[in-house]
Amino acid sequence: MTRVVVLGAGFGGLELSTVVAQRCGTDVELTLVDQAEGFVFGFSKLDRAPDVVTASGLAVDGWIPVDPGTCETAFPGVYAVGDVTSIGTPKAGVFAEGQAAVVAERIVATVQGGTSAARYDGRGICYLEFGHDRVAKVDVTFRPGERPVGGLEGPSTALAADKSAFGTDRIRRWFGHEWVPAA
Ligand SMILES: Cc1cc2nc3c(=O)[nH]c(=O)nc-3n(C[C@H](O)[C@H](O)[C@H](O)COP(=O)(O)OP(=O)(O)OC[C@H]3O[C@@H](n4cnc5c(N)ncnc54)[C@H](O)[C@@H]3O)c2cc1C
Known part of the structure; x- marks a missing residue:
C-alpha cells in the first residue's frame, strides 16, 4: 500500500487528492490535511510558506523551489505545487491546479509501478x-x-x-x- 500525504486542501491539494483517489482507489492510503474547517473558493492567499513547511527544510527564502516541469522538490518523492512554491507562475488557483494535475499523473504512475512523462507547461x-x-x-x-x-x-x-x-x-x-x- 502506497501512502500519499497532501498538506493543504486548497486548489492544488484538492485537485491532486481528487485525481489520485479516483485513479488509485484502494491502492493508496491518501491523507489530506488542512488547518481550516472549509474551503472558500478563490479567496485564499499564502503570504509565505507556512511554518511547518519552513521547519521541514523544504523552503528557500520563504518559498519551495521545485523542478518547473515535474514540481518535484529537492527531496525525492516530495512535490510542491501552487502558491507555496517559487516555480515562477503567478500565484493563482489555475496554476496550482495545473501543477497538481501533473503531480497526480506522476504519483498515479508510481503507484501503478510505472513512470510518467507528464510535465507542467506553465x-x-x-x-x-x-x-x-x-x-x-x-x-x-x-x-x-x-x-x-x-x-x-x-x-x-x-x-x-x-x-x-x-x-x-x-x-x-x-x-x-x-x-x-x-x-
Ligand atoms: C481575493 C482573492 C481572489 C482571487 N481570485 C482568484 C481567481 O479568480 N483565480 C485564480 O486562479 N486565483 C485567484 N486567487 C488566488 C488563489 O486563491 C490562490 O492562488 C490559490 O488558492 C492557490 O492555491 P494553492 O493550492 O497553492 O493554495 P491555497 O488554495 O491557499 O491552499 C493552501 C491550503 O493550505 C492550508 N494551510 C496553510 N497552512 C497550513 C498548515 N500549517 N497546516 C495545514 N494546512 C495549512 C490552508 O488552509 C489552505 O487551505 C485569488 C486570491 C485572493 C486572495
Whole structure:
C-alpha cells in the first residue's frame, strides 16, 4: 500500500487528492490535511510558506523551489505545487491546479509501478468580468526564462457560460455535489 500525504486542501491539494483517489482507489492510503474547517473558493492567499513547511527544510527564502516541469522538490518523492512554491507562475488557483494535475499523473504512475512523462507547461487561464453577463478569458503560458505568451478572448456571453461551467465543474469534482449560488 502506497501512502500519499497532501498538506493543504486548497486548489492544488484538492485537485491532486481528487485525481489520485479516483485513479488509485484502494491502492493508496491518501491523507489530506488542512488547518481550516472549509474551503472558500478563490479567496485564499499564502503570504509565505507556512511554518511547518519552513521547519521541514523544504523552503528557500520563504518559498519551495521545485523542478518547473515535474514540481518535484529537492527531496525525492516530495512535490510542491501552487502558491507555496517559487516555480515562477503567478500565484493563482489555475496554476496550482495545473501543477497538481501533473503531480497526480506522476504519483498515479508510481503507484501503478510505472513512470510518467507528464510535465507542467506553465499554462493557465483567467476570467475577467465585464458586467451585463459578459466575460473575457486570458489564456497565458509562463515558461522559465521566457516572456509569458498568451492572448485575450472576448468579452462575450458565451464566455460567461464557460466561466460558470469552470466553477461548477470544480465543485462537482472536488466536493461531489452541485454548486448552489448564495441567495
Ligand atoms: C481575493 C482573492 C481572489 C482571487 N481570485 C482568484 C481567481 O479568480 N483565480 C485564480 O486562479 N486565483 C485567484 N486567487 C488566488 C488563489 O486563491 C490562490 O492562488 C490559490 O488558492 C492557490 O492555491 P494553492 O493550492 O497553492 O493554495 P491555497 O488554495 O491557499 O491552499 C493552501 C491550503 O493550505 C492550508 N494551510 C496553510 N497552512 C497550513 C498548515 N500549517 N497546516 C495545514 N494546512 C495549512 C490552508 O488552509 C489552505 O487551505 C485569488 C486570491 C485572493 C486572495
